[in-house]
Amino acid sequence: MKADPAVQRRLLELADVDAELARTEHRRRTLPELEEIAAAERAVRERRDAQVANATALDDLDREVKRQEKEIDGVRARGDRDRALLAGGGVSAKQLTDLEHELATLQRRQTTLEDELLEIMERREAVEADGQHAGVELAKAQETLADAARRRDEALADLDTTQARRDDERVKLVPVFPEALLALYERVRANKGIGAALLRARRCGACRLEMDRSALSRISASSADEVLTCEECGAILVRTGESGL
The missing domain is CATH 1.10.287 (Helix Hairpins)
Known part of the structure; x- marks a missing residue:
């Protein structure tokens, strides 16, 4: 799957919104x-x-x-x-x-x-x-x-x-993403709790695990518009200058 790198980066905004919504719901219950x-x-x-x-x-x-x-x-x-x-x-x-x-x-x-x-x-x-x-x-x-x-x-x-x-922020964000990308994000979020995370310093921001050399090589070789996921937790990996590639 491919998606504009800028659109992929906006997944981090959506993930932040969803993370706060999850915290809000947890707080409500506890x-x-x-x-x-x-x-x-x-x-x-x-x-x-x-x-x-x-x-x-x-x-x-x-x-x-x-x-x-x-x-x-x-x-x-x-x-x-x-x-x-x-x-x-x-x-x-x-x-x-x-x-x-x-x-x-x-x-x-x-x-x-x-x-x-x-x-x-x-x-x-x-x-x-x-x-x-x-x-x-x-x-x-x-x-x-x-x-x-x-x-x-x-x-x-x-x-x-x-x-x-x-909720209002999420409603405004959702139309930004292609249907297939959003569906992948929602599926991963439903299963793992986090749909997308920043790849920072060679570490997945969702599961916090550092990538091994083979995974990093695969990621480095991928085009910027390729939608990549973490082999450990399945979260969509958003690449930026902080990724350490």
Whole structure:
């Protein structure tokens, strides 16, 4: 294949554009903010789960408090009834003994229930404090997520600007090249990542390998308009005064 040497040299411009486009795409996929966002999203989910678990625990304790208070109220009501009977008189000696025994039992039961209620209230207070802490931690995680998302969006906007500029340059460059030359360039770029490179100081600019004597002899013997490729990586070799031939 033959192509004007000046056109071949412009392949280096296209290669530079494509290299920056590739770097832009790689940067887009590997932004550190993406990992930060993933970690922050996990933290937000964990904090929300903690809040849900805390709210469930509070609901359970509230039900337990109500049950305990209801039972205490029942014991108090039974005691009030017994005391009213004692105060009213008209009970037999046996009834009097039974009522006094029941009152003593009810008092012990009420004391036990009130101690248990106090313990439940203390547990509820601790769980409520944990819930407040979980809320603070959730707010921090959401703030971290928002900050990482903002920085990601700023970085993506910069990358979009770079890509748009380079895409425009590429659109203007592509018509410069003959169809066959462009097809070769695109095929090599698709397979190797670099379609064309400068031959500088007898070294391929794509694979960085120095040419052996036979390869250099072949290149030196080729006409200036001959399209040559690197035997190692397949990239189109663009020859200039820097090639060392």
